[in-house]
Amino acid sequence: xxxxxxxxxxxxxxxxxxxxxxxxxxxxxxxxxxxxxxxxxxxxxxxxxxxxxxxxxxxxxxxxxxxxxxxxxxxxxxxxxxxxxxxxxxxxxxxxxxxxxxxxxxxxxxxxxxxxxxxxxxxxxxxxxxxxxxxxxxxxxxxxxxxxxxxxxxxxxxxxxxxxxxxxxxxx
Numbered sequence: 001x002x003x004x005x006x007x008x009x010x011x012x013x014x015x016x017x018x019x020x021x022x023x024x025x026x027x028x029x030x031x032x033x034x035x036x037x038x039x040x041x042x043x044x045x046x047x048x049x050x051x052x053x054x055x056x057x058x059x060x061x062x063x064x065x066x067x068x069x070x071x072x073x074x075x076x077x078x079x080x081x082x083x084x085x086x087x088x089x090x091x092x093x094x095x096x097x098x099x100x101x102x103x104x105x106x107x108x109x110x111x112x113x114x115x116x117x118x119x120x121x122x123x124x125x126x127x128x129x130x131x132x133x134x135x136x137x138x139x140x141x142x143x144x145x146x147x148x149x150x151x152x153x154x155x156x157x158x159x160x161x162x163x164x165x166x167x168x169x170x171x172x
Contacts, residue, residue: 010073010074011073012072012073012074012162012165012166013070013072013155013159013162014069014070014072015068015070015153015154015155015159016067016068016069017067017135017152017153017154018067062083065082065083066082066083067082068132068151069081069082069088070151070153071088072159072162072166074093074166075092076090076092076093077090077091077093077096077139077141077151078090079091079131079151091141091143091149093166093168095143095144096142096143096168097142097143097144099139099140099141099142099163099170100139100171101137101138101140101156101159101160101163101169102137102138102140103136103137127148128148128149128150129147129149129150130149130150131149131150132150132151132152135152135153135154135156137152137153137154137156137159138150138151138152138153139151139153139159
């Protein structure tokens with residue numbers, strides 16, 4: 001996970017989160033077995049079912065490859081949700097007014113959003129971006145322009161220590 005600006009900024013924290021395999025077992029069971037069980041009596045729809053399953057398998061492969069990468073330096077925080085982001089999304093620390101580590105993510109759609117992925121929502125007039133992996137903690141950033149960015153992490157304690165070390169952690 002080397003970023004182009006690593007020469008100028010040493011990476012102090014990095015994390016890569018991937019999809020949990022057990023979730024994919026249930027997903028594949030649902031999209032592969034359940035339609036066959038429902039439509040087993042009607043053989044004419046078999047081609048349509050197989051076509052639908054091929055699409056779901058292709059989507060499953062896309063999400064199987066999905067990963068959330070996060071890198072932190074003294075100057076910026078970068079995230080990339082592969083394969084949906086081709087390059088890192090960079091947030092400069094100078095543009096962050098508040099950074100918190102929270103046990104349960106807060107925000108407009110995080111209360112309803114369980115699991116993983118990316119999300120967007122509007123809370124009052126503030127724009128919200130959510131990048132959620134599988135961690136039980138999140139880094140919540142409030143930007144100087146009012147936007148909010150929430151990033152899930154599995155390494156909450158390590159992330160909190162790094163943010164404290166570089167002077168970017170706020171207490172609630």
